[in-house]
Amino acid sequence: MYELKFDPDLCMACDTQDCLVKCQHMDIDQETARTEILKLADGEDSFVLRDCVTCYACEEYCPNGNHPFYLIVKMQEELGMLPLPDPLVKSGVQVGIPFRGEPVIDEMEGTVLNMGVFSPLLGRVEGSKLFEGLPVISHDSRKMFHYFCQLMYLHYGKTSVINERLDGIIQTLASHGAKEIVHFHDECYGTYTSYAPAFGIEVPFKSIHLFEFLYNRLLELKDEIRPLGYKVVYQRPCSSRLSSDKHPFVAKIFDLIGVEYMDREYKDENAMCCGATILGQKKEGSRVYCAEIQKKNIDDMKKAGGQICVFNCPACMQTLGMPVSKAGIMPLFMSDLCRLAIGEKVG
């Protein structure tokens, strides 16, 4: 069984308790934060388990790399306090079950692209110069759940499901033989570079963040870039909390393709979650709270003067894409924006 590496001594010595003090969804002072996180580390109940909206952010807030969010989720499960109603948990857990045959394992080498569970979005990638020469691990959307990183179950308080399935997913990815994998979804990147090491799960390949890849590729195609000149806002997803070292690539890419990165309240570490998983939580008022934070988020985008909202995560796009466009802001994936910059059309 995989065990979370969480060190209470780091919390004892910590002089910020940023994990909970900075939480956007709870109002917690430093003293309480220290008490509550240590209770959790001791396997005890805490109100945090009930009030947490599973936004991932404390994983980034902790300056000591101590995985407070993974701890919260683990304790939610251990103490039987799942954030979502039982049928939503069951449905979520069943989503990831592959049901259309086994994957075809093509031998590959070098660097490859993993679409994870988003192979239905392959049309946005294939045929683009940005991804030229980058073989795709699986084209077959019927097989996508064999490549599903499972990290979504953090929102369900289901560490056990991740730990049960992840090894098999890693084996499938590894069996293609590639040494380096670019992950289309940064949740996959977070799985293999943050979650797996935190639980001592071995990953036999190197992971590359999509934005780092895009940036380097754009540098190679620099002569073809036509500055776009748009004012853009960026919707940072929860999973980026696991790879904050890659976040600077957002600004670097925007700079390179000549778009103006608009300043907004919910930016960088203060990003606001898309609300997808808050909606269904069993806590009283979750639906209304979800609608409120979505409104705040979109109002903030408008206030910042964004013409385009750039999305990293397809799930955020699915949740916020429509309301964002109703607000007069065009939703676009980062990869599509980059394609526009090198003169390609996007559908």
Added chain:
Amino acid sequence: MSSIQQELVNIVGEDYASDRREELFTYSKDLGTSQPLWPEYVVAPKTTDELQAVVRLANETKTPIVPLGGGLTLAGLALPQKGGIIIDLKRMDKILEVNEQGRYIVVEAGISHGKITSYLKKNHPNLMHSEPGAPPAATVGGNLAIHGQGDLAHPYGFNTDMVNGLEVVLPTGDIARFGSCAVGSGWYTMHPLPDIGLFLGWNGATGIITKVSLKLYPCKKFRENNMFVVENEEFVPDVLFEISHLGMAEDLIATSSEIPPMMNRLHYISIINTGDSEEELEFKRHMTFDVQLAKYIRSGVGGIVSLYDERTRPQVSKSADWKKGGGFEYVGAIVPVSFYPECYRRGSEISGRHFIPYTVLGRVIGSCHSMMFSWSYAFNRADDATVKHARDALHETDELVMEINGTIWKPAIFGQKLMLERMDQGALRLMKEVKKILDPNGIMNPGNWEVD
């Protein structure tokens, strides 16, 4: 050329009557598990006059006739059980009148539901009719002939409850009109004239519906699919009851299916809310989830899966064929909403016995007055064994419906026999008399609702 074929050509012209095998072939099958049944002729009249002439010819020569709309009922209802002439009504598809303020549309009965929807969308965007979840080629006449229900079933009932006037060609070739149009005062109501009700739900065995006035309803600017889920099937009737208490949802459907796995042994309740503004929609979301269903969410036994999803019309079911074998057929039953749990449990057992992933669905009709519950059985057209399994499963399901005191909806011939066996003797006698009076030569879609 036979004399009947020649007569048909004389009535409709050479292009619209055929006895050629390659053309009859298309009409010998439907999309379900039925064995092919061949007609001798197919004819496609354009006008009521032409149709009357065809029916008169059939009556004189005692040739069976089978009216055909979109042919999408799947249960073999428009296959010629006893040969004869298939009358393809799809060319009779004119829109004759729309009364915007009176909220009705008068159409020829061969018109497809898809055509009405797109016409209204373009010309009267604030009006809609109740479109069945069938592919858009389904016709108005065919749907009424089987008592169909569509996406306004929850507020307004069966599609046959939405008829404002009817014109029918009788088996003799004569014409009869019902409703206010019968007294020449327009097509705006079916009542208060004496009730006749002889043509809806008869599979064309008493006459061919040629013109229909359909009620139209307010069409709101925005329509969203809100999805709620429970695991325990026993909760479904109450969830539906709670939502229908609000009287706000445009359509209310519960589903469960083995594939995809996320639906397995879970019950998804699709609540279609509409509104002309975000405020109206938000009020409906609030009443639905924060008030009516809050007890389920709070106790952790029910949850909101998604809100705001766009809902396009018509909502065609693709769910039954996840295995991709190309075929599916379903038994539908009209049952009380409280039957959902048993229908689901027993249906999934039948599916299991026949190695078919279970797929069930219940659509609320009226304010929980009843529910159309369907059990779908997918099969692979290229694999006879799977077709046989589906056929056997359909028959077992018909028997199940009888056992639990349900009513089979659009029964195939097998199910019709089961229903007639249990029919009240008085009703049976009356049906027999009606049939004898209207169709003395037994030419109208014979084999269907045969009372002898």
